[in-house]
Amino acid sequence: MHLEIEQLSHTFAGRPPRAALAELSFAVPSGQFTAVIGPSGCGKSTLLRLAAGLLPVQEGSLRLGGQTPAQAGAQRRVAWMAQSPALLPWRTVRDNVLLALRFLPAGHAARLSADEALARVGLSDSANAYPFMLSGGMQQRLALARTLMLDAGLWLMDEPFAALDELTRERLTHELLDLWQAQRPTVLWVTHHIQEALRLADRVVVLSPRPARLILDLPVDLPRPRPESSPAFQALLSRLRAALGLAAAPAEEGA
Amino acid sequence: MHLEIEQLSHTFAGRPPRAALAELSFAVPSGQFTAVIGPSGCGKSTLLRLAAGLLPVQEGSLRLGGQTPAQAGAQRRVAWMAQSPALLPWRTVRDNVLLALRFLPAGHAARLSADEALARVGLSDSANAYPFMLSGGMQQRLALARTLMLDAGLWLMDEPFAALDELTRERLTHELLDLWQAQRPTVLWVTHHIQEALRLADRVVVLSPRPARLILDLPVDLPRPRPESSPAFQALLSRLRAALGLAAAPAEEGA
Amino acid sequence: AAPDTLTFMAGYKPQANLPFVGVYVAQEKGFFAEENLQVDIQHSAGQGQHLQLVAAGEVQVTTQDAGILLQRRSSPGLPLVSIALIGQRGQQAFAALQSSGLKTPQDWVGRTVGYKGSPPPELFALMAANNLSQDDVQLVNVGFDPRILSEGKVDVYPVFKSNEPDMLRSWGYELTLWDPADYGVPSLGLTYVTSQETLDTQPEKLARFLRAALKGIDYASQNLDEAVEIVMKYAGEQADPQHQRFMLETELADYRSPVTEAHGAGWQTEEQWSALAEMLLKYELVKEVNVAGAFTNALLPQNK
Amino acid sequence: MKPRAVWNPRDLLSAGVIVLTFFLLWELGVRLLDMPVYLLPAPSRVILTLFQNTSLYAQATALTLGEALVGLVLGLSAGFLLASVLVLRPGLEGGVMTLAILVKSTPMVAIAPLLTLWMGFGVLPKIVITALMTFFPVLVNILTGLQRTDPALLDLFRAWHASRWETFIFLRLPSSLPYLFAALKISAPLALIGAVVAEWTGASGGLGRTMWLAYTNLNLPYLFAAIFILAAVGMFLYQFLAWLEARAVFWQVPRQD
Amino acid sequence: MKPRAVWNPRDLLSAGVIVLTFFLLWELGVRLLDMPVYLLPAPSRVILTLFQNTSLYAQATALTLGEALVGLVLGLSAGFLLASVLVLRPGLEGGVMTLAILVKSTPMVAIAPLLTLWMGFGVLPKIVITALMTFFPVLVNILTGLQRTDPALLDLFRAWHASRWETFIFLRLPSSLPYLFAALKISAPLALIGAVVAEWTGASGGLGRTMWLAYTNLNLPYLFAAIFILAAVGMFLYQFLAWLEARAVFWQVPRQD
Ligand SMILES: Nc1ncnc2c1ncn2[C@@H]1O[C@H](COP(=O)(O)OP(=O)(O)OP(=O)(O)O)[C@@H](O)[C@H]1O
Ligand SMILES: Nc1ncnc2c1ncn2[C@@H]1O[C@H](COP(=O)(O)OP(=O)(O)OP(=O)(O)O)[C@@H](O)[C@H]1O
Numbered sequence A, B: 001m002h003l004e005i006e007q008l009s010h011t012f013a014g015r016p017p018r019a020a021l022a023e024l025s026f027a028v029p030s031g032q033f034t035a036v037i038g039p040s041g042c043g044k045s046t047l048l049r050l051a052a053g054l055l056p057v058q059e060g061s062l063r064l065g066g067q068t069p070a071q072a073g074a075q076r077r078v079a080w081m082a083q084s085p086a087l088l089p090w091r092t093v094r095d096n097v098l099l100a101l102r103f104l105p106a107g108h109a110a111r112l113s114a115d116e117a118l119a120r121v122g123l124s125d126s127a128n129a130y131p132f133m134l135s136g137g138m139q140q141r142l143a144l145a146r147t148l149m150l151d152a153g154l155w156l157m158d159e160p161f162a163a164l165d166e167l168t169r170e171r172l173t174h175e176l177l178d179l180w181q182a183q184r185p186t187v188l189w190v191t192h193h194i195q196e197a198l199r200l201a202d203r204v205v206v207l208s209p210r211p212a213r214l215i216l217d218l219p220v221d222l223p224r225p226r227p228e229s230s231p232a233f234q235a236l237l238s239r240l241r242a243a244l245g246l247a248a249a250p251a252e253e254g255a
Numbered sequence C: 001a002a003p004d005t006l007t008f009m010a011g012y013k014p015q016a017n018l019p020f021v022g023v024y025v026a027q028e029k030g031f032f033a034e035e036n037l038q039v040d041i042q043h044s045a046g047q048g049q050h051l052q053l054v055a056a057g058e059v060q061v062t063t064q065d066a067g068i069l070l071q072r073r074s075s076p077g078l079p080l081v082s083i084a085l086i087g088q089r090g091q092q093a094f095a096a097l098q099s100s101g102l103k104t105p106q107d108w109v110g111r112t113v114g115y116k117g118s119p120p121p122e123l124f125a126l127m128a129a130n131n132l133s134q135d136d137v138q139l140v141n142v143g144f145d146p147r148i149l150s151e152g153k154v155d156v157y158p159v160f161k162s163n164e165p166d167m168l169r170s171w172g173y174e175l176t177l178w179d180p181a182d183y184g185v186p187s188l189g190l191t192y193v194t195s196q197e198t199l200d201t202q203p204e205k206l207a208r209f210l211r212a213a214l215k216g217i218d219y220a221s222q223n224l225d226e227a228v229e230i231v232m233k234y235a236g237e238q239a240d241p242q243h244q245r246f247m248l249e250t251e252l253a254d255y256r257s258p259v260t261e262a263h264g265a266g267w268q269t270e271e272q273w274s275a276l277a278e279m280l281l282k283y284e285l286v287k288e289v290n291v292a293g294a295f296t297n298a299l300l301p302q303n304k
Numbered sequence D, E: 001m002k003p004r005a006v007w008n009p010r011d012l013l014s015a016g017v018i019v020l021t022f023f024l025l026w027e028l029g030v031r032l033l034d035m036p037v038y039l040l041p042a043p044s045r046v047i048l049t050l051f052q053n054t055s056l057y058a059q060a061t062a063l064t065l066g067e068a069l070v071g072l073v074l075g076l077s078a079g080f081l082l083a084s085v086l087v088l089r090p091g092l093e094g095g096v097m098t099l100a101i102l103v104k105s106t107p108m109v110a111i112a113p114l115l116t117l118w119m120g121f122g123v124l125p126k127i128v129i130t131a132l133m134t135f136f137p138v139l140v141n142i143l144t145g146l147q148r149t150d151p152a153l154l155d156l157f158r159a160w161h162a163s164r165w166e167t168f169i170f171l172r173l174p175s176s177l178p179y180l181f182a183a184l185k186i187s188a189p190l191a192l193i194g195a196v197v198a199e200w201t202g203a204s205g206g207l208g209r210t211m212w213l214a215y216t217n218l219n220l221p222y223l224f225a226a227i228f229i230l231a232a233v234g235m236f237l238y239q240f241l242a243w244l245e246a247r248a249v250f251w252q253v254p255r256q257d
């Protein structure tokens, strides 16, 4: 499912109003894994929420496979993972995952069983626990498992690994790339972790402080897996760092 | 305020019960900045909650400046920052910070004004906004500002930078070290970011998967600031990586 | 001198019950003022609050029908005394729709007889006088609502002679009425009531009240139109003047009796009260009675 | 992110349609079934009665509304204070709730004479009865609201070593606002009914007395006219509270799917 | 993390102390003020009456409790269904609430005879009156609960493109449970009172009739004996609901500071 974002602006009403996106334009071809990086509060979550149909498009256009977010979403081919875990506290870990199965696209069977999905994120032991018994990172992994059940054509992932340690991140990176390569969904992957972006993505999009504009669009043409020590990786890393350093330097609000 | 943890175990009741800490022992001298690293779900937050007096000590002992957590906490010399922001939704950003001022230790004046604290975390522009208008990272910075107001002898920080981008992290690292060097509180700093731990801490404590045991206690005897490229930094980084890689490898549950 | 104050609580809502009318008229025509009395008129919801308040001394005079007065004196032992008997015959009658074809109480056999909360003693006495036992009819509690009769849910329903019959007729129903008095059942109507303590401590004030109130009744009997107008001031626009007039006329008919012919208005005799008491004893509605203490004629104008 | 307008035009329209349909069906039913007026009056007749007696009803409404509002404030305060005490001293819950249920179980008619003895024939006993009728839902709801505070925020306050009192004022109280408003919406019509019931048993004015006189005379148009007034005032209070709620609990906007 | 026991021994003790103190003060007050029994009976006398007439009261209680429970279930269902409809079709709120408040504003005593006309002299009209008295708090509270769902979870369901119905069943309903239990705690004693009011004049049995007879005979010990039963049953229901709540809303344990 290809993504076309054109002159997309978004302003939250209020006194004063807050501009979150300013004439943002970029396109993501179907099946591309795009990482989105930008300073805290710049508008990354807003972008994903617009794509998930949770906010109305105010200005400019946003098309998912040629459709509006509402149309595309109605076919349930869009999977969104929020920045906070958003678990149902009255359902066990397994039942939280099982619930997601109700929302598969029409005619699609689940690719993974709930228990398999839990195993992949390392939560098998907690299948019968309730969310309030999980640590922050475990909650995030549960939310991840729930999202990956959905067999979608577009993954909108909002800092999915933020609460995880390096090792768990690495293991989940493998799982995730496996699944991605099998299904080849288009991915928007918001992250603060520059190495992670370079490890995973076909391309890194760097946004400016609020309101978000595109300040760097960096293709990552390295074969996976990508050892961090390789000079190519380091070169890209430096470019990204530079872009971010420049981008963020003068802003007072970190945004 | 020095910290003594001796044979500390903690098990959550339930079917089955969950052991989170197993005979953990280490001591932190007064004024030391200790980073705590361990795989997701290993018991880091549990350790901080025990120290903050939010969970009862079941087995072993935990002393803060020679006192129990309840005694030490009653003097309001312990500042705890939770893993999730825990903001009051009906208070503006500034009023959330101002509220913390009520809970200064007896006889202490605030070191920072609320607006100064907000400026340091880059939230001046949002002082009159409500928490639901903030991005995830902005909420975390607000929680941080609120904690740093408290003028405490012990900082218990649970992944305080998890939702922040690199640049914001770097800027906040400076602010934080400034404050720390001025006040010299003892710090327990839970993080998943190995470089961050090495950048900040006098010492890094590495915990095993659940139930948490001490698997590495690494002093960081480098002068600050610590450029990552220095060989000494890289050497410590490798040791930590190795310890974590070993520690996390066989576990199924990431914990 | 400043007028004496006295609180009168009508035993029910404002309407043309004769003892109420006497007070309304006395108030409006200045008869109380002539007695140097300032009367505060209150109304009870009719379930006994007025008796509690009189017994507690908060209210000095109220109204109550003689039968209930005896019962409350017996249990829970309220120290209440009738100071004038206004209804020389009982208010209670029994009604059926004319269309039911019931002619005499004997026809009730096998029919449904409703009652309001608890069956009145007159019902048992009337049935006994007609050789009916309780098993011959089906007794059902239907509450205080004559629509139960008009809508055919019961065959026989107890009514106040001065009230529901007119209401039902105004809706277009013809009724057959049975008055227990016609079958020799002893019954008495409304009295003015005070407490023993008030009687002992303020007899003179009560006498003045009574003189004015009886004067009010007399005035009403001679000036029906004006009396109805006065009642309407109290009863409110919700009430129907036609209906109030009916009530007043009906109750005036029972104001005079051989006893009052002999002794004057409001008079009451030991025989009247004893007959009533015996019926109540017979149907176990009271355990013991002291008829002599239940009433006094001492405050009536003709005794002063 | 403004609070959803309580009365947006579409809602207003649908409300109008529902209410009108209801009254139309009622009117038709009465006419087609030839229902006698002493059983059920047609709404048209009720409204006519209302307009022919505006000053009567205006006075009665003013009195009853006054009693209801003062009683509501009292009942609200009592329920609120009790709930606060129970949250600050949780051990008292069993005992206090037992007494509250005892009070709630006592028919007002049973204690009305006592209140008259102590407070006379004026409005005071009516206010007290209204307060007694409204405090219970407030107590239960606010107690629930005060108890069901976000555990993450409770942890924060515990870590701060906030006093119970501080936790109450700065945390439990604001977070119980949605429950408070539900309690108010329940209690506002209840207060009107409370005042009516109090007047029913022997008042010298007010809607309750008007209704009692109408009812005992089986003058149903007058009775229903008063009911319509009660419903209208109740609805007004409800809408006012909804409006207030949207402003007070601004941080948690009820959202549609 | 087990739910806090509703009745831990310390709470039980304090409840006992509070209730006993209350009755002691009442007893003393009656004796010292020499309060006549026809105004306010001493609790000792009430309890004596209760024990001297256990079978009378047992039968009456069984009947009234039965009516109350069936009426409560009906009122609960009605309130719940209406609240659900209003959440699924929010535009209807204004209209439906107007009608609900209209029903709520109608004095039960005014419609009790009409119900008797339609439904006869049996228990049916009592059940209907009970249902009419209980549905409103349930409606308001559950409506509030269904509306105040965590916005983060609502976003999740919106992103899933869950149907309104799915959102209702899997999200709104479970998250409204605390409000449902508050509604139940409010309605349970109310249902008992509703049944009593319904029986007040037009029943041949039950506590309401017992109370009416006692009151019109100014036999206050009998009246208060029935009130004590009502309070005891109400308290039992309340505690039962609290127990159930602790189990049903296990994921959100009310915590003390
Ligand atoms: N209330 C609870 N009931 C039962 N188990 C619990 C509870 N709280 C935490 N645990 C368990 O204790 C273990 C440690 O949890 P803790 O939150 O301390 O982990 P953590 O090290 O902070 O992890 P993370 O990095 O993911 O935040 C986890 O396995 C968790 O499932
Ligand atoms: N509901 C809202 N009302 C007003 N302003 C809002 C609202 N939601 C977000 N914003 C503002 O929009 C801007 C972008 O927010 P967004 O959540 O998209 O940031 P982000 O890039 O995801 O940041 P982070 O990395 O911290 O999560 C922020 O400045 C925020 O304050």
Ligand SMILES: Cc1ncc(C[n+]2csc(CCO)c2C)c(N)n1
Binding pocket: C010, C011, C012, C017, C046, C063, C064, C065, C091, C160, C162, C163, C164, C190, C247
């Ligand atoms: C026509 C008529 N209507 C109603 C009553 C009822 N009532 C009037 S006074 C009273 C209490 C005692 O005074 C009661 C119950 C009646 N008697 N006569």
Ligand SMILES: [Mg+2]
Binding pocket: A044, A045, A046, A083, A158, B135, B136, B137
């Ligand atoms: Mg974000």
Ligand SMILES: [Mg+2]
Binding pocket: A135, A136, A137, B044, B045, B046, B083, B158
């Ligand atoms: Mg944690």
